[in-house]
Amino acid sequence: MIFVWLVGAIALLVLVGWLGLEWQYRRRAGNRxxxxxxxxxxxxxxxxxxxxxxxxxxxxxxxxxxxxxxxxxxxxxxxxxxxxxxxxxxxxxxxxxxxxxxxxxxxxxxxxxxxxxxxxxxxxxxxxxxxxxxxxxxxxxxxxxxxxxxxxxxxxxxxxxxLQFPDPAMAPPWRDTPQAQVMPVPTHLLTHLDTPTEVVKRYASPHAQPGDIITLGETPVAIMQGRWRHPSTVQPGWLARRLCYYFLPTSSLATACGLQTLVDLVGPWRVFWAFIGGTAKKVLLRQGGGFYQLAGDQARLIDDVTGTLPPYDQFIVLGPESPQLIVDEIEKATGLGAAIVDVNDLKAVKIVAASPRVNRAVVTQALIDNPAGNADEQTPLVLVRPK
Structure with missing residues (x-):
């Protein structure tokens, strides 16, 4: 009996020691x-x-x-x-x-x-x-x-x-919409070297007048913030590898790396419960979109590979960080109402953030036909002039 107890005690000590080593190892950051x-x-x-x-x-x-x-x-x-x-x-x-x-x-x-x-x-x-x-x-x-x-x-x-910079003094043509005129404004290829406020000052301010609204695409704003990741740096976990199959093929969450970026942003438990809640809403209430409501704004704003113009088409671009602070800063610095928007060719307009002077209804209607384009137009700014 003593021998059995001794063996059990040794096994317990080994187990506790192994768990301690494993716990310490998992707390280590590796080569950061x-x-x-x-x-x-x-x-x-x-x-x-x-x-x-x-x-x-x-x-x-x-x-x-x-x-x-x-x-x-x-x-x-x-x-x-x-x-x-x-x-x-x-x-x-x-x-x-x-x-x-x-x-x-x-x-x-x-x-x-x-x-x-x-x-x-x-x-x-x-x-x-x-x-x-x-x-x-x-x-x-x-x-x-x-x-x-x-x-x-x-x-x-x-x-x-x-390496190529449009002349800010060259005024692009205005386009008419029922409630406003719009001017897609070309810029150089935006990078981490740029800031939204300086880009607006350089390219949009020369053509603006009091009462105008400047809109910025959410993806270019995120790019200027350095919020883009190459898939080689993303390590998909158990959850992302399994849940990505349940999203539509056109979704940026339909790949393991795309979904893992969301897991990294909001945590695995929120993604898991958003999936459970979204599935329940779809099955029981016949209503879609539950996952994106529960997972947060970043779930809708992630652009997977091929989601933007080269060379960023090779990267996963996240949604912008602190968008409200950005539009408020632009309005303060330029006097223009400012909005960060997510627009596509399917007549879907989402205003991610807007400064106090912005009439959201006017902006939504003005951008409904996506004047900035979804290809390589390189017009991340759109100047809106309400009628």
């Missing part, structure tokens, strides 16, 4: 080395040569571990109206570590990012060729290897840099 795009500038803008320089950062957000970066490289994709085959691209990476000088030969030596610290590196991209002025944007992928307690993991940071 984050990429921040930083500031990018066009240093040279000649007829046959562009030079783009950026200074991204690597930030160690791992609570109690140092993370090593043994490898770091960058590759580029050029987007333009013409062929890019005649263009030559050279990429130079120079470490700017706070405690170690860069090598003259350009070699990236393994570097340790210490606890809660960060490091920078300079990326210089020279584009040379006769068709350089046809380029619309530059997509930079920074590939870096993290090495630490979590193992050896490759990661990629993404940066989009606009």
């Amino acid at each position: 080395l984050a990429f921040a795009a930083g500031q990018w500038n066009i240093e040279a803008y000649a007829a046959d040569h562009y030079q783009i320089v950026g200074v991204p950062e690597l930030i160690n957000r791992t609570p109690a571990s140092e993370i090593m970066v043994p490898e770091l490289t960058a590759e580029t994709t050029l987007l333009g109206k013409e062929t890019v085959d005649n263009l030559d691209v050279k990429v130079t990476i120079t470490p700017q570590h706070p405690d170690a000088e860069a090598r003259a030969d350009g070699y990236w030596f393994a570097y340790i990012v210490k606890l809660q610290k960060r490091t920078q590196f300079k990326v210089q991209i020279d584009i040379t060729g006769p068709e350089v002025r046809s380029l619309k944007a530059l997509w930079v992928r920074v590939h870096y290897l993290t090495y630490g307690p979590g193992g050896r993991f490759p990661k990629t940071g993404h940066v989009i840099v606009p």
Whole structure:
């Protein structure tokens, strides 16, 4: 009997020890080395040569571990109206570590990012060729290897840099609607380098007058906030892999990665109970849309891959953060009523947020035919002039 009790006690201790180790392991963050795009500038803008320089950062957000970066490289994709085959691209990476000088030969030596610290590196991209002025944007992928307690993991940071800029003084034509005139306003390809207020000031304000309303697409606003994720960085869990099959094929939640982004935003339990509640409403009351009501606004605003213009068609774009603060800031800075909207070609207009001066009924009617377009028009702003 004593032997049995002894074996049981040892087994219990082993189980408790194993559970303790597992609990501690699950609390560990792994290799949480984050990429921040930083500031990018066009240093040279000649007829046959562009030079783009950026200074991204690597930030160690791992609570109690140092993370090593043994490898770091960058590759580029050029987007333009013409062929890019005649263009030559050279990429130079120079470490700017706070405690170690860069090598003259350009070699990236393994570097340790210490606890809660960060490091920078300079990326210089020279584009040379006769068709350089046809380029619309530059997509930079920074590939870096993290090495630490979590193992050896490759990661990629993404940066989009606009290279073509419409003349803000050029006034697009107005279009008539029953209650207002509308002007779709072209801009450059919006990126993390932009802010909604400055974009409105630059492109819409020259054509506006008192009483006008400026509307911004919710997806471009989210892009300016950096709220986009490449599917390779999304790890679909048990819930997302199973529930995604129950959404319509046209839904941005109909893929495991698309739905997982919502899980990451609002939590698995809210998604699960929204699914249960939405199913019950549909079965018992014959009413759809219950899931989106229960899961929150972000469920409707996520755009999956192919949901927007290149190169963001390769990413999952989330809904904007704090949209009310953004429209209030635009109204204060420009004097224009402002609204962030979600509009499609099916005559569906959702006003995500609107400043106090906005007549929501007028905006809804003015945008019913989606003057901004759903293709690559690149007119994320629409100026509305009530009649």
